[in-house]
Each structure stands twice: as C-alpha cells, then as structure tokens.
Amino acid sequence: MIDLSTYISTTNEKAFAVLGLGRSGLTAACALTRSGAKVWAWDDNPTGREKAEEAGLELVDLNSCDWDAVQTLVMSPGIPLTHPAPHSVAEAAQKNNVEIICEVELLYRAVPKATFIGITGTNGKSTTTSLIAHILTSAGRDVAVGGNLGTPALELPRLDATGIYVLEMSSYQLDLLSQLSFDIALFMNVSPDHLDRHGDIQGYIKAKKHIFERQTKSDTAIIGMDDDYSREVFDTINQTGTVKTIPISGSTRLAEGVFVVEGHLVDDAFADEKDVTNLNSIERLPGNHNHQNAAAAFAACRRVGLTDDEIIAGMSSFPGLAHRQELVTAIHGVRYINDSKATNADAAARALSSYDNIFWIAGGRAKEGGIESLSPYYTRISKAYLIGESANDFANQIGSSLPYEICGTLDVAVEKATNDASQSPEENPVVLLSPACASWDQYRGFELRGNHFKECVAKLKLQPVKEIAS
Template structure:
C-alpha cells in the first residue's frame, strides 16, 4: 500500500473525507488512516459502512458534517460528479471550496518523482495499458500498472524517479484530478459510451480531454487518428503546442507519426519511415484496432527511451488479456475466441473485422443502437447465435441479412456454433463470443461471462461432444 505520510505532512491537519467504500475507496481510506490522516469514511450503502467500521475507520455521515474541517473529498469514480445528478456530498464539498479528487490523485502526490503514463479512450485502453507495462517489465524497467485496470492506485508499490506508473484512466477518474500531470498521455479513440454520466458526446469528450491537463513542453500526447473526434482532438492539442503531439493509427499512413500499414508497424516520427515489426506475426494483437494499440505502445515506449529491439521483443512475448479476443482453445481448424469485453457494437466490430468464417455469439443486455451498425461486417459471419434478453430484438435487427439461431443461453450457443463449424469444415473458422452487449441480464460481469465461455469450450473440446443441443424457440433466417 502506498505510504502517504510525505504528502500528509504537507497538509494542514484537516480531515480527509472518503465517499464510496468499494475496493478503491476502502483502500484509499485505509492508506490515508495508516499514514496518520484523520479520515471520515462514508458509503450510502450500509454494507460499505460496516466494512469501514471493521477496518477501524471512523464512519462519518458526510451528508451532515462540517466541511470547513475537511482538506479533500476523495470520491469513488463511480459516484456522479455532474451527470445525471451530482451527488449531494460532492455539491456540499464544492460549495465550501473543498477539492473533489480520486485515489489516483493521491498516488501522484505521494510519488511525484516517478513517471506517469495515462491511457484513455473508449476501446483498447486495457490492452494498450497492459502491453506498455509488459514491454517495460520485459525491458527491466521498474513499472506498476493499475488505475481503472485491476489494481487500485493506492495498492501499487512505491516507485522512485526510475519507475513508471502505467495507468488506465476512465472518464470518471479524469474528472477527479487536480494536480496530476501525465508525462505521457494516450488517447486512443472515441465512440458513444457512458453518455448518461456525461450528458452527451461533447461532455464525454471534454472529460477524456482532462488527460492532457497540465502537460508541459517535454511531455507527450499520443493520439489516435482512426475516428473523426480523435482527429479533431489531435488538431486541437497540436495547435496549442503545450507538449509534443504524436499521431498514431492502426490502418493509415501518417506523417511524423507511428502507424500500421498492411499489417506492418512503421515509425515515421522523424519524417523517415522505418519498418519496425510485421504485426501479422503477433498472434495476440490481431486486427486494425490492436495494430493501433501496438502503434500507441511503440510511440509511448520510444518516448521512455526503450530501443526498437526491446519493444519488439516485448510485443512478441505479450500474452494478451483475458476476455479481449482471447484464444481459449483450438480444435482442428476451429478457434474459440473469448471477446466478452466487447460490450458495445463498436467493440464487437473490432473483433469481427479481425476474422473470417465467424460463428458469432452475441446478445445480453443491449446498449443504445443495438447491432445495426455491424451490418457492413455481416459478410464475415457465417451464422449468428443469439443469447440473453435482447435475442429477439437482435433477430429483428438482423432480419434476412444473416442466418441466425436464438439460443438464449451461452452454453447452448457454444454447442450449436461448434457443431455448425465442424459440419461446414471451413478454413480458419472462429467461434467468437463478442456480445456487443452488457452481461448483466445473465452474469454479474463480463469477466464471469467470459469465464463461463472458456469453461464451456474446454468441456466441449475435451469431450469432443458436438451433438445437437436443444435451443429455445425462435425463428431462423435462412
């Protein structure tokens, strides 16, 4: 746990209020308390308050407290700061002039000499974050990875001036920073997401742009160029000239940037194209979207003074991430890919674009827009297997454009898809779970859904049991 005593010693002795006592909030409260701060812990849920009391924390109703005695409000990013309705505690803190921050801000204040790399965007954050951290670790650099990915910021190890914090940053977290300056800030892409928390697309983009706040001349802004909103952001940051802006792309040649073209990773930062790596040989980074992730990681690691050879070695040894186009099994010419993290159509499009002869498992709790945007990719799909509460709606959206079966449950969908793929005997067939939906109708998280996919596939391939499964009633398109 991060030692906050050096930072606490610089404050005026006032209390730190902590609102939201999930894992990151409880960690923040405990780290502050262990470092000698007066901590007022609160959660709107009684279970959260009980956990705080069990941890020996002082439980204080932040809806009825003296804000003049508070130094900072450390708020869980999951609690609304602005939209749809600001939490009353946040409003009370701000009305008294108390800063509202998240635990990542405390990490920065405790370890100001370390290098901070921040990664944000709608899709690809976790892969890019993990890839950068893996490359650095393989090269022998002291590195810690966390933030919105896995480990809460204050559970990371203390790093000195030679260390690098690689932090995935959500739009919610970026709204809760006040001093943190990223030495390298990466913005990958935009597509509509979390609009209920930001009001509209403009509010969402505004929140993401906080990743570039306070950057200086020697810092770098690495920005994707594969969607219109990101290109506008690049032009904006580049024209300001506060830092070095580096464009990256997964499919388009760029002047003075890093990009992939025909699957080749190319460095043109100094207006002289240098071929770095054949990305088609890197099995864990398939598709244009992963090629953009690779371009972002390369640009970042070069800014951190790693050699080309070290970066290439790290990319080739990257194990990939669970639930993100994860190869979980192969039986003959059939690969089984777990892309449960694809909880919207844009994310599913990235996976579908990476393969041919797809037996596509989709469905769950649908996001706005459904899957109509995926129709241009239907030629890659041999058949769809629809699950979850949106199965009938997805069937209507597909219409006669694609053969489909309503399977309702994941195990039935896997068994049917495997049987069909074996029967068709196509080259490079892929049974792909890329749901384009949230998991909450049948699973508590996309991770649980992905784990169930892996378990079902393992049982199926080990037993080689590809008999016809029973499926729920539903019309089929031919």
Template sequence: MINLFYMEGLPVAVMGLGKSGLATAEALTQSGADVWVWDDNESSRAAALDKGYKVVDLTTADLTELTTIVWSPGIPHTHPKPHPVALRARAANIELVCDIELLARSERDSAYIGITGTNGKSTTTTLIGHVMEAAGRRIAVGGNLGTPALTFPSVGAGGSYVLEMSSYQLELTYSITFDVAVLLNITPDHLARHGGMDGYVAAKKLVFHRQTKPRTAVIGVDDPTCRAIWEELKAKGDQVIWPVSALGPVPGGVYAADGWLVDDTFGAAERVAELAAFPALLGTHNWQNAAAAFAACKAAGVPTPAIVAAMTTFPGLAHRQQLVRTIDGVRFVNDSKATNADATEKALATFDPIYWILGGQAKETGLDGLEAYAPRVRHAFLIGEASDRFAVWLEANKVPHTRCGTLDVAVNAAAELALAKALPGACVLLSPACASWDQFANFEKRGEAFADAVNRLEGNAVPGDRA
C-alpha cells in the first residue's frame, strides 16, 4: 500500500466508498491521517462504520478544517449537476482530487505511463503491463482498470506505474506528467458528465498535459477527433509524437498493414511481427491496441525483440474475445463483456463463419447496426429475455436461429452444429449484445458459465487451449 506520508496528522475526507474509496481510506489511515468518510448510500456508510472509519456527513458538516477531499471519479462534480458536497468544497476552497493524484504526490521518482481513450483502454493497459513485466521491469498496473492505485506497492526510482485513465480521473489528477501518454481513440461517450463533446475531448487531452521532450505522446489517428489532436500536437512540437493506426501506413508511427505490425518511428518502416502471431489480439480494433502498446513500450525503452516476444504470449483479457478452447478446429470464444451492439460488432467483424450465442437483457438499441455482419452468422442461438425481440431481427436478416433459453443449452447446441459442419475458421461465439442481469449477476459470471460449459464438451482439444 502507498505511504501517504504528507497527509500524516491532517484531516482528509473521502467521498464515495467503492473499491477505490475504501482503499484510499485505508491508505490514509495507515499513513496517520484523520480520515472522514462519506457515501450517499446508507449500506456503504454502515459497512464503513463496521470497519472502524469515522463517518462524517459531508453534506452538512463544518468543512473548514479540510484542505482535501478525495473524490470518487464516478460522482458528478461539475456536469450534468454537481453533487452538493462538490459545491460546498469549492465554496470553501477545498481541493477535489482522485486517488491517483495522491499516488503521484507520494511516488515522485517513478515513471508514469498513462492510457486513455473511449475504447480499448483496458486491453492496451494490460498488454503494456504484460510486456513490461516480461522485460523485467518493476511495475504496477491499474487505475481505472480495477486495481485501486493506493493498493500498489511502491516501485520507486526506476519503476513504472502503468495506469488506465478515465476521463473522470484525468480531470481530478493534477501532479502527473506522463512519461508516455497514450490516447487510443475518441467517440461520443459520457457527454452529460462533461457538458458535451468539447468537454469530453478536453478531458481526454489532459493525458498530454505538460509533456515536453523526451516524453512521448502515442496517439491513434483512425478517428477524426484524435487525428485533429495529432495535428495540434505536431504543430506545437512540445513532445515526441508517435501516431498509431490499425488502418494502414502513418508516417513516423506504428501501424498495421498487409497483416504486419510495422514500426516507422525512426523512418525505417520495419515489419516487426505478423499480426497473426498475436492470437489474443484479433480484429482491427485490437491491431490499434497492439500498435499503441508496441509504441508505448518502445518509448519506455523496451527493445523491439522483447516487445514482440511478450506480445505473442499475451493471454488477452477475460470475457473480451477470450479464446476458451479449440475443439476439432472450432474455436470457442468468450466475449461476455459485449453488453451492447457496438461491442458485439467488433467480435462479429473478427470471426467468420460464426455460430453466435446472444441474448440477455437488451439495451434500447437492440441489434441495430449489425446488419452487415448477418452473412457471417451460420446460425444464432438465443438466450434470455431478449429472445423474442432478437428473433425478429434475425428473421428480418435471414439468419437461421434456435431459441435455447439458457446458456448451457445454447453452448451444447452451437457446439453440436459447428462440429458437425466442420467449416474452416469456425467460431462458437458468445457475444450477447445484452446485459446479463436476467440470468446472471454480472457479465463475468456469464462468461465463467460459458467457459465451464465449453470445458465440459468432449472432443480433441488443441493442447494449451483449455482455459
């Protein structure tokens, strides 16, 4: 746990008692601070009391003793409507920071690699961590990814923190200048929280704040917003700038072209690896992740052969196009994290032919936008509440389908058909395009159930493919 020595003896409040909030309270307590905690949820307050924390109602308490409130990034402090505690804090000139800001104030001698973007942050962050660890670097990986920053060990001078940064966290982190900053892409998201698209873009651009050479900006250029930011950074020339693309050559950067990962950072356009060598990084969206991770690790000083070797062993993230098993040439892929059509589109674009398991608790947009991928689907297997609604879409798009009801029935039916047809490249794909709550506690439990059902199947598995 991080030693917050500079808070010893000081009153500090923690607003929001989720995983990171509780970790912050623990780190502050261990560091000798006078810790006040608050959460709008009564059960969260009760749990904090049970742990021995001082619960103080920040909506009514006298805040004049405080100089800092450690703010949960998920709680609005500006748009669409600031929380009353945020208004009180600002009126009293009390700073609002997130836990990553406290990390930065403690670990001043360490290097920082920050990764942000609308999509792909978690995969890219985990991939960078995997490469750095394989190269023998002293690192800690987390942030928005799930490991609270203040539970990290101290990596000290020569060590690196690899941090997935949400737009919310970037707004509440002031002391970090990232040695390597990665911006993957920007599409409309969280607009209400940022007062519109301009506010969202401004928050994402904070990852490059105060960077000067030799610090490096790695930026995806496959969407118009990020391409404009790239042009803006080039015009200023403050830092080293390496663009990345999944769509083809980009001068002075790292990109995917003709099935290869190409490094042109020094103008050599060197083919460093075949993309097919990275089995956990399938699809165009993952090629961008691979290019960005390669560039970030190279900027951090990892030699190219070490980066490529580590990327070939990257296992991928659980529930994100995760290969569970290959049986008699048929791949079984867990994409349970795909809880909407946009996420499922990436999987449908990656595999062909597909035996598609879908359904659950549908989002408002349903399967809209997936029509172009219908020809890839040899058969669909419906589960959960959305079965009737999705059956209408499948019929309209001429996709044969079976109503299975439950996931275990769907796995068995899909496996039986896929193995009987034995089509080259066939994939049984769980990519539900739905939330899981009608049948499972969360998408993780749904993915685990899929893996369990697949691992019960009989057949000739490829060695090492069983999860």
C-alpha cells in the first residue's frame, strides 16, 4: 500500500472524506489513515460500512457532515458525478468548493516524479495496458500496472523517479483528476458506451479527453485514427500544439504515425516508414483491433526509450489477456477462444473480424441495438449458438441470414458448437465465445462467464474423439 505521508505533510489538518468503500475506496481510506490523515469514511451500503469498521476507520455520514472541516472528497469512480444526477454528497462537496478526486490522483500526489502512462478508450484499453506493461517489464524496466485494470492504484508498489506506472483509465476515473499529468496519454478509440453516466456521446468523449489535460510539449498524446470520433479528437489535440502527438492505426497508413498494413507494423513516427515486424506471426494479437493495440504499445514504448528489438521481443512473448480473445486450447484441430469481455456488439465485431469458419456463442443481457450491426461479419460465421435472456431476440435479428440454434446455457452451447465444428469441412474451425452482451442474466460478471467456458472446454479434453464428434 502506497505511503502518502509525504503528501499528507503538505496538507492542512482538515479531513479527507472517502465516499464508496469498495476495494479501491477502502484502500484509499486505509492508506490515508496509515499516513496520518484524518479520514471520514462512508458508504451508502451497510456492507461497505461494516468493512470500514472492521478496518478501524472512522465512519461519518457524509450526507450530513460539516463540509467546512473537509479539504478533499475521494470518491469511488462508480458513483455519479454529473449524470444521470450527481450523488448528493458530490453535489454538497461542489457547493462547498471541496475538490473531488479518485485514488489515482492520490497516487500521483504521492509519487509525482515517476513516469505515468495512461490508457483510455472504449475497447482495447485493457489489452494495450497489459501489453505495454509486459513489454516494459520484459525490457527490464521498473513497472507497476493497475488503475481500472485489476489492482487499485494505491495498492501498487512505490516507484522512484526511474519507475513507470502504466494505468488503464476509465472515463469515470478521468472525471476525478485535478493535478495528474500523464507523461504519455493514449486515446485508443470511441464508440457509444456509458452514455447514462455522461449524458450523450459528446459528454463521454469530453470525459475521455481529460487524459490530455495538463500535458506539456515534453509529453506525448498517442491517438487512434480508426474511428471518426477519435480522428476528431486527434485534430483537436494536434491543433493546440501544446503536446507531441502520434497517430496510430491498425489498418491505415498514416504520415508521421505508427500503423499496420497487411499485418506489418510500420513506424513513420520514429523512423522513415520502417517495417518493424510482421504481427501475423504473433498469435496472441490477432485482428486489426489488436494491431491497433500493438501500434499504440510500440509508440508508447519507443517514447520511453526502448529499442525496436526490445519491443518486438516483448510483443512476441505477450501471453494475452484473460477473457479477451484468449486462446484456451485447440482440440483435434478446433480452436477455442474465450472473448467473454465482449459485452457489446462493437467488441464482438473485433473478434468476429479476426477469424473464419466461426462457431459463435452469443447472448446474455443485451445492450441497445442488439447484434444488428454485426451482420457484415455473418459470412465468417458457420453457425450461431444463442444463450441467455437475449437468445430469442437475437434469433429474430439473425433471421435467415445464418444458421443458429437456441441453446439457453453455455454448457449446452459449447457441446453443440464442438459437435458441429469437429465435423466442419472447412479449415481451421473456431469455437468463439464472444457474447455481445452483459453477463448479468446468468453470471455475476464476464470473468465468471469466461471461466465457465474454459471449464466446459476442459471437460471436452477428457472425452474420446468419437464422442465429441458424435
């Protein structure tokens, strides 16, 4: 847990109010307390308050506290700041001119001399974050990775001036920063998401653009160019002239950028259109979206001084990320891909564009629009296996466009998809779990859904070949 005592010594004696006592909030409250700060902890959920009491924290109802005695509100990013309506505590803090931040801001205030790399975007930010951290670690750099990806910021180790924090940043977290300046900020892509929390797509983009705030000419903005919204963001940031901008793409040639053409990673930002490597040979980074992730990682790692060879070595040894086009295994020529993290159609499209002869498992709790946008990928799909509460709606959306079967549950879908894939006359069949849906109808999270898929596949390996193919 990060020691905040150096930062605390520079503050006044007013309290730090902490709202939301999940993992990150509880960590922040404990770190502040151990560092000598006065902390008022609160959670609207009794379970959160019980955990705080067990940790020895002082509980103060922030809905009726004395705001004159508070210097900072540390708020969980999951609590509404503006839309659909601000939480009453956030509203009270704003009225009393109390700053509202998240725990990532506290990390920066504790170790401002370290290098900070921030990654945001609708899709791909977790893979890009993990890929950058893996490459840097493989090259011997002192790295800590976390933020929105797994480990809360204040649970990371304390790094010195040579250390690098690689942080995945959600739009919610970016709304809660006030001093943090990213040395390298990556803006991957934008598609409509979390609009209930940001009002509309422009509100969502505005929150994402906070990642560039306070950057100077010594800093770097790496921006994806594979969607219209992001291209507009690039033009806006580039025209300011206040930061070094590098455009990146997974499929389009760019002047003075890093891009991928026909699978080849090309560097025109640090060299003169240098062909760096053939990404088609890296099995854990399939498809144009992963090629964009690779281009972004290359640009970020070159900016902190790594060589091409160090970056290529790190990419080649990258194990991939669980539940994101995760290659589970291959059984008798059939590959099994766990893409449970694909909780919307846009994410599922990225997986569907990466393979042919797909036996596609989809369904769950559908998001707005369903799977209508996926029809251009139907030619890659041999058959669909529909699960969860969206199964009938998805069947109606598919219609006669491709064969499908309503399976209801994941175990049934895996069995039926395996039977069909093992008898496919086409080469390289793939059983792909890419649901295009949230998991909440049958699972408490996409991780549990993905783990169940892997369990179902593991059971297949215990069965005789003829039984699987029957």
